Amino acid sequence: MFKMSRIHLFRTEVADKPGGTAAKLKALAEAGAHLEYVYSERSSTSSGIGALYVAPRQTKAEEDLVKKAGLKAVEEPIVMRFEGDDKSGLGSRVTAAWETAGINLHGLMMAVLSGRFVGYATFDTVMDANSAATILAEIGAKE
Secondary structure: OOOEEEEEEEEEEEOOOOHHHHHHHHHHHHHOEEEEEEEEEEEOOOOOEEEEEEOOOOOOOHHHHHHHHEEEEOOOOOEEEEEEEEOOHHHHHHHHHHOOOOEEEEEEEEEOOOEEEEEEEOOOOOOHHHHHHHHHHHHHHHH
């Protein structure tokens, strides 16, 4: 059985230089925030600027800490967390099923630790994310 849920992202700009992301993460750590997801990228349109996306644990207190550190809630990108027992070829089966359904992934990260997998998939639309969750549940029911 697999579990899939949307994570709520917060974003801030960071300097695109050594320590730009580290400074924001340090401020979050000092505030006591527990982060489930961290992603950063350079801006493709603005030199010297990057973006930091984080998802705190899903509690209001954690979200308040992130907001106090200057990050803003964002609706995009649409990131879904999925997890379950690891099986050989699972990533291939899941992504092939999504492809067959016409779902275009914006991004994907998967990892395995101690027989369990966790992944973060980024989708272009909420409809794609919801379809992907349904497909993952169907695959999980067969595993």
